[in-house]
Amino acid sequence: MQNTLPVTNENGYFEIRLESIGGMGANLCGKMLGELGALYLSLNASSFSSYGSEKRGSPVKAFVRWCREDMPIRVNSPVVSPHILCIFHEGLMGRLPVLDGVKPDTKIILNTPLSPDEAMQKYGFAKGTLYCIDALKIAMESHSRINMVLLGAIAKASEFVPLDCVKSLCRDTIGKKYPDLIASNLEGVQKGHDLLSRAVISAASAQGTPALHKDRFTWGWDNAPQGGINHRFGSTVSNDLSPSREGYIPLFLQEKCINCGLCDSTCPDMVFQFREGNIDGKPAMINGGLDYFHCKGCLRCVAVCPTGALVKALEKDYPDKPWFVPNKDLLPDSIRYEKTGPNGWITSDSYLDEKRVDGGIT
Template sequence: MARGIVLPDNGRLFEIRFESVGGLGAHAAGQIVASAAVLRMGLNGSHFSSYGSEKKGSVVRSFVRLAAADRAIRTSAPIELPDVVVVFHSGLLAHPATIAGIRAAGTLIYAGNDGEVPEGLCRLPATTKVMRVDAQTIAIEEKSRPNAVLIGTLTAALPFLDRQAMLNTLEDTFAGRHPEAVAANERAFRRGAEEFEIIENIGRIEGDLPRLSSNPLWGYRTAPIGGVLPTPGNTAHNDLHTSRNGWMPVLDADKCIHCGMCDMVCPDLCLVWSTHTDDDGKPTVTLDGIDYQYCKGCMRCVETCSTLAMTREAETPGKANRLRVPLFPELMQATGGKHVT
């Protein structure tokens, strides 16, 4: 066990919040960090996660609190004023809730492609340290997961975290269930600890960010009588692009025979069809493309397509916007088309 670990002297608990979507491994990451701190670094620690719906791609927050061994951790409330926020998908930075409450002296780590600096970063405090790591690409190259990369970057950001203790805990976590992943995770971890970029002069805010205020639009005093939903059909505003793990389906219209098999298996109804009249005056239906706002990248359409018209391609910044065929063009006009990044 590593001894003599000294936490930053902030007079309170040291708090880390992982911001992610289901499927990227944020819960496991929090578990590994807290386990390493408690079992191998002699600290006190606690960890838990909160989830949206069970569906892959919904928001997941994972919370880690650390304290010196002689200081008890007596709260299990969600972390509202974190010292560190780790963002597993750069698309999440479009939502102010992702960075809410971050401290001016804190650190933000986000997974983003080379050169990717999301607009949302300007809402950070000017003094917050910002680190970018291409967790997705490293994970794909090393046949690992983004969480291993991001834990590596976290150890680089927080020198008091014992790197070897973290690595040993990462290894123990997978040695039993996925022994083949141990070496890959170690490579991903080490690259995460080295291949990050520090983004300078990006935040514009003075002081700590305020915590996210919780003022539900509808509480027991204000809910419409009878539980009526006055805005039905609001799933049209869903945005599942953060569910994709670096890959997207792409349609080659020249190879498509419009058989509809992909539409039968797509769980999110994101394929866009149009009706025409052929030369004989008969109605025909053709596949026009994909609305990537609703596509979570499950690749069922690719696996089902018998003509190879639908293929899996690496997703690069802006590609989904370029190839997107909107399912609801009128909605796109109303929102300025800002759903997919």
């Protein structure tokens, strides 16, 4: 039986855009939405993703188009003005233009612990309908994946995708490889559907729209490094990897640290701040702590630490964590640390000293 869509654009498509970062499952979610349309909703469907390096933490977009089953899909370009826009990570807000193309009938789903009113106050949405869901919390409680929670939320916001179809899709997709995980992910889908909260965006809520962080850089013809720069978060210029974290941080318990350096060799992002010091009167390199500005939360350091000096912790439990934890007893007085550098972004000595620009260390 051929299905019809309640709303389409002028080309006859219902369009969805997912804005995410590598590691959160937006690519799979986009593929599943494509399958949902074609195999479960009797529609024609296409889906594809767009990402740079396949690196955890780098920006990812996924695009989905649905239309009548008897209609060919001849548009293969990214979705510019989506009917549903799902923002997988709140850290993207204000850092990338994730709200581009939002129109008055766009349904924006934001993964956040904030209520829709709080989110509107914080981010100043201008158009559309805002839906909020704390997908991370639900995923942790139900042991499901964040993308499954957001699938449930997308079904609810759409107002026409039956939850049963999403559950069948989830069962068929996950069950092939991981039958033991079906129950927990179905719970995630159900909670994503049930706990989604909604608010209509008014003109007044557009106040205070945050400027994109890129505006804080003033690269131009006279100061841009040769070869061009990538000033988006996660790049070697800003090296701000904090939005890549999915809710976890490595917590440093300094009293357990034996300064073996395994964490530093393992960390891909130079988070550890080793400094010259001394142990038992002998010169030694001392682990002075972490610069969380560069930490993407991969937790490799936790896995390698032999003494339990690094433990997995929930970021939300440490809102006031220091960006850098100098051990005043062991480190010499000459430690230079600036919480923010001259342009408000650079935070670590390693960055300042090594001039990490243009994909390399000079």
